[in-house]
Every structure is written in structure tokens, then in C-alpha cells.
Amino acid sequence: MSDDAASSRAPESYxxxxxxxxxxxxxxxxxxxxWLYTVSITGFFFLGGIAALLIRLELMTPxxxxxxxxxxxxxxxxxxxxxxxxxxxxxxxNTLGNFLLPLMIGAKDLAFPRxxxxxxxxxxxxxIFTMAAVITSGVDTGWTFYTPLSTQFTDTxxxxxxxxxxxxxxxxxxxxxxxxxxTHKMRAPGLTWFRLPLFVxxxxxxxxxxxxxxPVLSATLLLLIMERLLGIxxxxxxxxxxxxxxxxxxxxxxxxxxxIMILPGMGVVSELITCFSRKxxxxxxxxxxxxxxxxxxxxxxxxxxxxxxxxxxxAGIMFSLFSFLVALPSAIKTFNWTATLYKGRLIFASPMxxxxxxxxxxxxxxxxGIFLASLAVDIHVHDTYFVVAHFHYIMVGSMVTAYLGGxxxxxxxxxxxxxxxxxxKVASLALFIGFNLTFFPQYLLGYAGMPRRYQTYPEDFxxxxxxxxxxxGVLAIGYLLPLGYLLWSLRWGARAPADPWRAAGLExxxxxxxxxxxxxxxxxxxGPPYDYDTLDNPQGEAR
Amino acid sequence: MTTIPSTxxxxxxxxxxxxxxxxxxxxxxxxxxxxATELMLFGGVFTGFVVYRYAYPEAFAEAATHLDLVLGxxxxxxxxxxxxxxxxxxxxxGADRKRxxxxxxxxxxxxxxxxxxxxxxxxxxxxxxxxxxxxxxEFVYSGQHADRAQLFFNFYYAMTGLHAMHMGVGMIWLMVxxxxxxxxxxxxxxxxxxxxxxxxxxxxxxxxIFIFTLLYxxxxxx
Numbered sequence: 001m002s003d004d005a006a007s008s009r010a011p012e013s014y015x016x017x018x019x020x021x022x023x024x025x026x027x028x029x030x031x032x033x034x035w036l037y038t039v040s041i042t043g044f045f046f047l048g049g050i051a052a053l054l055i056r057l058e059l060m061t062p063x064x065x066x067x068x069x070x071x072x073x074x075x076x077x078x079x080x081x082x083x084x085x086x087x088x089x090x091x092x093x094n095t096l097g098n099f100l101l102p103l104m105i106g107a108k109d110l111a112f113p114r115x116x117x118x119x120x121x122x123x124x125x126x127x128i129f130t131m132a133a134v135i136t137s138g139v140d141t142g143w144t145f146y147t148p149l150s151t152q153f154t155d156t157x158x159x160x161x162x163x164x165x166x167x168x169x170x171x172x173x174x175x176x177x178x179x180x181x182x183t184h185k186m187r188a189p190g191l192t193w194f195r196l197p198l199f200v201x202x203x204x205x206x207x208x209x210x211x212x213x214x215p216v217l218s219a220t221l222l223l224l225i226m227e228r229l230l231g232i233x234x235x236x237x238x239x240x241x242x243x244x245x246x247x248x249x250x251x252x253x254x255x256x257x258x259x260i261m262i263l264p265g266m267g268v269v270s271e272l273i274t275c276f277s278r279k280x281x282x283x284x285x286x287x288x289x290x291x292x293x294x295x296x297x298x299x300x301x302x303x304x305x306x307x308x309x310x311x312x313x314x315a316g317i318m319f320s321l322f323s324f325l326v327a328l329p330s331a332i333k334t335f336n337w338t339a340t341l342y343k344g345r346l347i348f349a350s351p352m353x354x355x356x357x358x359x360x361x362x363x364x365x366x367x368x369g370i371f372l373a374s375l376a377v378d379i380h381v382h383d384t385y386f387v388v389a390h391f392h393y394i395m396v397g398s399m400v401t402a403y404l405g406g407x408x409x410x411x412x413x414x415x416x417x418x419x420x421x422x423x424x425k426v427a428s429l430a431l432f433i434g435f436n437l438t439f440f441p442q443y444l445l446g447y448a449g450m451p452r453r454y455q456t457y458p459e460d461f462x463x464x465x466x467x468x469x470x471x472x473g474v475l476a477i478g479y480l481l482p483l484g485y486l487l488w489s490l491r492w493g494a495r496a497p498a499d500p501w502r503a504a505g506l507e508x509x510x511x512x513x514x515x516x517x518x519x520x521x522x523x524x525x526x527g528p529p530y531d532y533d534t535l536d537n538p539q540g541e542a543r
Numbered sequence: 544m545t546t547i548p549s550t551x552x553x554x555x556x557x558x559x560x561x562x563x564x565x566x567x568x569x570x571x572x573x574x575x576x577x578x579a580t581e582l583m584l585f586g587g588v589f590t591g592f593v594v595y596r597y598a599y600p601e602a603f604a605e606a607a608t609h610l611d612l613v614l615g616x617x618x619x620x621x622x623x624x625x626x627x628x629x630x631x632x633x634x635x636x637g638a639d640r641k642r643x644x645x646x647x648x649x650x651x652x653x654x655x656x657x658x659x660x661x662x663x664x665x666x667x668x669x670x671x672x673x674x675x676x677x678x679x680x681e682f683v684y685s686g687q688h689a690d691r692a693q694l695f696f697n698f699y700y701a702m703t704g705l706h707a708m709h710m711g712v713g714m715i716w717l718m719v720x721x722x723x724x725x726x727x728x729x730x731x732x733x734x735x736x737x738x739x740x741x742x743x744x745x746x747x748x749x750x751x752i753f754i755f756t757l758l759y760x761x762x763x764x765x
Contacts, residue, residue: 109559111569177576185569186559215580219587223701230677232697234591239676240694245594249587517558 013416013513028113029516031414033120034099040124041087041095042483047131048082049479051075056438056472059465064455072455073140080143081134085165086127088395089257092264093210094123094175096406097203099414101179103507103514104197106188106523111181115174123171130164133157142453144254147235147246151227159228166221169214172260176210179203188506190525194285197505197529201288202267205295209256209263213299217253220246247309251302259298261395262362263291265402266333269355272405273337275503276352277344280530283336290329297326307378316375323373330366334359349501350424354405357432358398365393368443383453386446389439397435404431404482411486412496416513419489423481431478437471504530554731567735574739578746581709585750588705592698592757595691602691606684607762609674609692610699611665615759618661619751625654626748629717629741636724636737644737645724648717651744655714662707666700675700702754709747716740 014031017023024032055075058066067075098116102109110116133139137157141150150158183204187196196204224246226232233239235246274281281287303311303319337359346352368390371377381387405428412418441464446452450461457465499508510519527534560566596603632647669675673683676693677700684692720740723733 107559111559112573113557113559115573173577173580177573177580180576181569181573184572185565211576211580212583215583216587219584222584222705223588223591226701226704230700231679232677232701233694234697234701240690240697245591249591252587 012515013511014516015416015513017516026117028109028117030098030102030110030113030116031514031518033113033116034095034414036117036120037090037094037098037123040120040127041091044082044086044127044131045479048079048087049476051079051082053472053476055079056469058455059457060469062457062459062462062465067455069455070138070140073142073453074134074138076453077139077142078131078134081139081161081165082131083395084143084257084261085130085168086123088261088399089172090123090175091261091399091403092268092406093179093203093206093260094120096268096403096410097179097199097206097264098175100410100507101182101200101203102186103413103510103518104200104505105183105186105191106506106519106525107182107186108517108519110178111186112174112178116178119171119174119178122174123168126164126168126171130161130168133160133164144250145221145224146250147224147243148237151224151236152238159225162221162224166218166225169218169221172210172214176207176214179207180211183207188523188525191506194288195525195527195529196288197267198270198281198284198287198291199264199267201291202263202265202270205291206260206263208292209260209295209298213253213256213260216249217257220249220253223249244306244309244311247306248302251305252299255302255305256295256298258391258394259295261399263294265358265399266291268402268406268409269337269358270333271503271505272351272355272409273340273359274530274532275409275501276347276349276355277340278347278532278536279340279344280528280532281336282339282342283332284529286332287336290332293329294326297322297329301326301373304373304378307375308382320373320375324370327366327370327373330362334363334366350421350428351405351409353425353428354401354408354431357428357435358401358405361393361397361401361432361435365390365397368393381446383451384446385442385450385452388452389442389446392439392442397439401431401435404428407482407486409501410507411489412500413507413512413514415490415493416496416511417489417493418496418500419493420485423485427478427481427485430474430481434471434474434476434478438468438475439471441465441467441471502535504532504535554729563731567731567738570735570739571742574742578742581746581750585705585753588698588702589753589757592702595694595698596757596761599688599691599694601763602688603695604761604763605686605688606692606695607758609669609672609686610759610762611668612759612762614661614665615755618658619755621654621658621661622748622751625651625658626745628654629744633734633737633741636730636734639730641724641727645721648721648724652714652717652721655710655717659707659710659714662703666703669696699758702758706747706750706754709750713744713747716743 300322635644676682
């Protein structure tokens with residue numbers, strides 16, 4: 001460890017630590033596993049994106065002319081399966097979360113590093129297997145695999161696809177266990193629960209949902225496999241089963257899974273807003289507790305997917321009520337982000353533009369969620385483009401925006417390089433404009449009665465559909481630009497200092513990129529998080 | 544010869560931990576969380592069963608009389624006793640008694656094997672009576688509500704099958720522990736591994752008690 005030799009070259013970091021295949025494919029370093037995940041999910045994201053683009057191209061015209069109806073069904077299945085199971089669920093937790101959780105709590109690694117690598121293998125191999133099954137056999141059930149379509153009618157390899165999703169579920173479970181144990185047992189001295197960064201809180205709440213909800217999905221998919229392979233009738237009425245039971249069990253997981261897809265984004269945005277407002281986050285305790293509240297309420301609302309599926313009116317009323325309740329913690333968060341901005345010294349760096357986009361899009365997506373939670377309104381807009389627009393505002397408008405914002409914010413930490421800020425601003429604006437152009441018309445379409453998952457539509461709808469397809473093109477630019485300049489920056493970007501944003505948080509107290517075990521000496525914490533007043537006025541004690 | 548000093552120079556935590564206590568706490572918490580996920584897995588199936596048990600009380604109660612209560616009780620006794628031996632093996636490894644540990648572990652595995660043998664015999668018995676409505680086999684049922692009874696048997700095979708799969712995993716796991724015990728390296732690590740294995744074995748045992756109660760005991764009086 002001669003200091004002289006180290007200072008003349010690039011400092012030793014986790015990236016300089018070996019570049020043979022096995023240094024990456026058999027690594028247990030959480031930072032490298034985060035990169036493995038980043039590569040995998042990016043691949044899946046563009047695969048799902050291509051399917052989406054083909055769907056939008058088909059919908060340019062009212063007739064089915066680009067692809068056949070069967071292919072159309074397969075396209076939205078590919079899009080849904082990839083985006084939900086293989087992009088959104090692992091997106092922020094497994095990339096940014098994997099990288100940052102140990103850094104933010106001052107730990108050397110996750111509690112179970114080998115388990116972390118295993119979960120990447122399960123995810124990637126399971127994902128490739130599933131996609132091979134879906135694409136080669138043309139699975140056409142949509143990402144929800146609803147019975148009786150999936151058990152009785154489709155003659156595709158739906159069982160192989162479901163088995164793949166089942167296996168990938170274990171990757172979520174292992175990640176969830178790893179994050180929870182790490183947060184409980186590995187925090188640096190002085191880092192009490194209410195000094196944790198909100199990103200850690202968000203990943204903790206996400207992990208709770210992963211751990212408690214994913215197994216129910218596993219059980220459901222297992223029963224489905226048993227029914228198809230062994231003839232054990234659980235969902236098939238001819239064998240004495242009940243198809244609606246599948247929907248109950250499926251949404252018992254998949255509604256909480258929606259919160260797996262948004263909570264980490266809320267965590268990212270909380271970090272960005274407070275840093276670029278140069279102000280501590282408004283209502284820290286409320287923020288932390290409302291994240292937990294969302295994850296708990298998320299378990300009680302699954303029936304709102306089934307308002308028109310023949311469940312009892314009283315069940316419908318209860319599910320409607322609980323769905324409204326989710327709006328409370330969500331509103332607390334939105335108001336607190338806004339209040340953090342108030343009288344802050346705002347810096348409109350590209351991560352901040354992403355974060356502000358998130359707030360706007362999340363608000364629209366959240367409000368339309370209220371419409372859908374109302375029993376009577378839902379009967380009108382159920383299974384229309386209104387629903388499609390609503391969940392895309394949350395999942396794409398909010399979550400993907402947050403993911404990109406976070407990726408830009410922590411990119412210097414992850415790579416040791418700065419990206420070109422001008423291009424990043426262009427990309428963030430392209431994302432915001434393209435997204436709204438794509439999905440806002442879909443609210444109008446849905447309210448006017450355009451059902452989802454249809455390849456053809458009446459001519460009256462063409463203008464709105466064409467706007468939406470045009471927007472998808474702009475949106476694609478918003479995704480391709482970062483792919484280009486971020487990769488460019490890996491080689492040609494300027495070297496990043498340890499703390500380029502003058503941000504609070506333990507992850508900025510170590511080098512960019514960090515050394516193999518994160519910190520050169522053990523960290524301790526002695527104050528609250530986001531102490532930007534002290535950070536910006538080091539001699540400000542007398543104020 | 545059976546006692547080996549517990550502090551060997553190898554007793555170090557993995558590099559991400561500060562000390563052995565932190566690692567032991569982390570490992571145990573990870574296992575408890577894993578068991579929570581297992582509980583949710585079984586819970587989903589149990590809930591499905593309970594819903595139908597409530598919807599068709601008479602048909603299910605009558606269908607349950609076709610299960611062999613004596614064999615079910617025998618299996619329950621076996622599994623609970625095997626958990627006792629698993630717990631004893633944890634004590635033995637804690638006391639650095641290698642051969643005793645091995646003995647208790649082998650008894651545990653043996654009882655698990657007998658359990659699976661009896662379960663297999665039960666399945667065969669039901670198959671020969673035509674009570675196996677799976678794999679496209681014909682379902683022969685003498686009582687009322689044959690279709691609802693069929694659903695009962697569907698759940699019976701799903702639940703006992705899932706449980707038997709967990710038993711199989713547990714037995715393979717304990718056989719790996721046999722190898723680790725024979726090698727006897729790094730005793731603190733071995734103790735952690737035994738605690739974790741014991742938790743899993745006890746969990747599978749508890750799941751059986753739920754299955755036994757739900758399927759065998761909630762029956763019509765004959």
C-alpha cells in the first residue's frame with residue numbers, strides 16, 4: 001500500500017480490481033453485481049421497448065395492417081411480461097439499490113454477498129428462459145396469465161413461461177431478504193433508523209413487499225403449473241376449480257408488486273429533490289413512515305382489479321375504501337417534496353429535471369388512480385385505455401423517470417466519470433414531452449371507450465392514437481440518448497470527484513468509484529440526514 | 544476424542560461482517576425471513592383450501608373420512624419426534640460432541656425417510672381406491688357431491704405434494720450437514736449452519752401439523 005505509487009495513477013477502486021471473466025461473473029462485490037443487473041435489465045428494457053414500438057406502429061391506423069391479430073396479442077404479452085417481471089420489479093432495487101444500500105449505511109457489503117450473485121443468475125437465466133418460451137411459442141395471454149385462458153384455451157408454452165416467472169420470483173425474494181437483513185444488522189455506528197436516507201427506507205419497504213408478496217405469486221403459479229401438468233383442478237371449473245380464485249391470488253401479489261415498482265422511485269426522488277434544493281427534506285419522519293404505510297396498505301387493495309369480475313358489492317366497497325386510503329401517504333409524499341422545494345436554492349441539473357418530471361407525472365397518475373378506485377367510475381373505464389394510461393403514468397412516467405434520474409445522479413459515483421450535462425438535459429426533456437404526448441391521449445381514448453388490448457378501433461379514435469404513436473417516437477429518443485452518452489462517458493467523460501453534487505450521505509464520503517470494500521476506514525454517523533445547511537455553511541454554527 | 548476445542552484459529556467472520564455475533568444474528572434473521580416467505584407460500588395454498596372448506600363444509604368433511612387417520616397420526620408423531628432429534632443435534636454440536644451430533648442427525652434423516660415412505664404408501668392406497676383425480680386418472684367416489692370431493696382431493700395432493708417436496712429438500716440439506724459434520728471445520732460456522740437447518744426442519748414439521756389438522760382432522764364423524 002505505497003501511497004506514492006497510488007496517487008500518480010488512477011486510485012484503486014472496485015473497477016480496477018480485475019477484468020477477467022470470472023472477476024465479473026463470479027464476483028460477490030455488491031457494486032459489481034449491481035452492474036451485472038444494470039446490463040441485464042437494460043437488455044430486457046430495450047426488448048420490451050421494441051415490442052411497445054411495434055404496438056404503437058400498428059395502432060397508427062384503425063385497421064390491423066402491420067401485424068396479424070395473433071402477433072398483436074403476442075406483442076403486448078412480450079411487452080407486459082418483459083417490462084413488469086424483468087424490468088420494473090428489479091429496476092431500481094437491484095441496480096441502484098444493490099450499489100447504494102451498503103454504501104449509504106456504511107457497510108462493507110450486503111449481508112449475504114453470494115446470495116446476491118445467485119439472485120442475479122436466477123433472474124437473468126430465468127428471464128432468458130421465459131422470453132425464449134414466450135417468443136418461440138407465441139404466448140398470447142398478456143402478462144397476467146389469467147385463467148381460464150391460460151389453462152384451457154391457449155395452446156402455447158404458457159407453462160414454460162409461468163415456470164420462468166416463478167423461478168425469477170426467487171430472485172426477488174432473495175434480494176428482499178438480503179436488503180432487510182443488511183438494513184437491520186449492518187448499519188454504521190450512530191446510523192439510527194431515523195437517520196437513514198429515504199432511499200434506504202424505500203428499499204427496505206420494497207423488500208418487505210417482495211418478501212411477503214412474492215411467495216403468494218409463487219404458490220399461485222405453482223398451482224397453475226400443477227393444474228396444467230398434473231390435472232389438479234384448482235382454477236378449472238371442469239375439474240371443480242374456480243377461475244376467479246386465480247385473480248384473487250394473482251392480484252394479492254401483483255398489486256403489492258405495483259408498489260415494488262414505485263416505492264424505490266420515491267426513494268430516489270427524495271434524494272434528488274433535497275440535494276438540488278440544498279435543503280433538508282421536509283417532514284422526514286412523515287416521508288419514512290408514509291413509505292411503510294404505502295407498503296402495508298398495498299396488501300389490502302387487490303380486489304380493485306376485480307370490481308367487474310363478480311365479487312360481492314361489500315368486498316368491492318371495502319377494496320375501494322382501502323384504495324382511497326393509499327392516496328393519503330402518497331399525498332403526504334407529494335406535498336413534502338413540494339414543501340422541500342419551497343424556499344430552496346434550486347439547481348436545475350439534469351437529475352433534478354427528472355425528479356421534477358416525476359412529481360408532475362406521479363401526481364397525474366395518482367389522481368387518475370382515484371378515479372379507478374371509485375366503484376362506479378371504474379365500471380365505465382375498466383379495461384380501457386384509461387387504465388393503460390394510469391398505470392403507465394405511474395410505472396413509466398414515474399418509475400422509469402426516477403430510475404433515469406437516479407442513474408444520472410449516482411453515475412459519477414458508480415463509474416467515476418461525468419456525463420455531458422447538455423445532452424442529459426435534452427434527454428430529460430425529451431422523456432417528459434414524449435411521455436406526455438404518448439400517454440395523455442390515452443386517457444381521452446379510454447374515457448371515450450377504447451378498450452385495451454385491441455388491434456383495431458373506430459376511425460374517430462385515429463387522431464388520438466396517432467398522437468400517442470408519435471409521442472412514443474419522441475420517448476424512444478429520450479431513452480436512446482442516455483444509452484448513447486452514458487456509454488460515451490465511460491471512456492471520454494471527465495473524471496468525477498468524490499462528491500460532484502456536494503451531496504450529503506455516506507456514499508459521497510468515499511471515492512468515485514469506491515474502493516473494493518467501499519470505505520477505507522469505518523464510518524460513523526453523528527447527525528440527521530440531508531444536513532445541507534451545515535454542508536453549505538461549514539462555519540455556519542454562529543448563524 | 545469426541546471433544547474438540549471450540550476456538551480454532553479459523554473462527555473468523557466473513558469479510559463483510561465486523562464480528563461473529565453480527566454474522567450469527569444476520570444469518571438467523573435471514574433464515575427467519577426466508578421462513579416467512581415459505582409461510583406465505585404455504586399460506587396461499589392454505590387460504591385457497593379454507594375458502595372451499597367453508598364453501599362446501601359437508602362435502603369436504605365427508606371426503607376427509609376417506610383419508611387414513613391412523614397413518615396420518617403415525618406420520619405426525621414421526622415428524623414431531625424427528626424435530627426433537629434435530630434439536631438435540633443442535634445441542635450436541637454446541638457441546639462439540641461430533642459423534643453424538645452425527646447420530647442425532649442420522650436419526651432425524653431416517654425418520655424423515657420413513658415419513659415419506661408412509662406418505663407414498665398412503666398415496667398408493669388412495670390411487671388403488673380411485674381417489675386420485677390427477678394426471679387424467681378417473682375419480683371413483685362413492686359418497687355424495689363427488690365433484691366437490693374431487694376438489695378436496697385436488698387440494699390434498701397439492702398440499703401434501705408441496706410438503707413432501709419440502710421434506711425432500713430438507714433431507715438433502717441434512718445430508719449435506721452430515722458431510723459438514725464429518726469434516727468438522729470451523730465450529731462456530733457449523734453451529735450457525737445447524738441452527739439454520741434446525742429452523743427449516745422445524746418449519747416443515749409445523750407445516751405438516753397444519754396440513755394434518757386441515758385435511759385429516761376436520762372430518763365428519765363416521
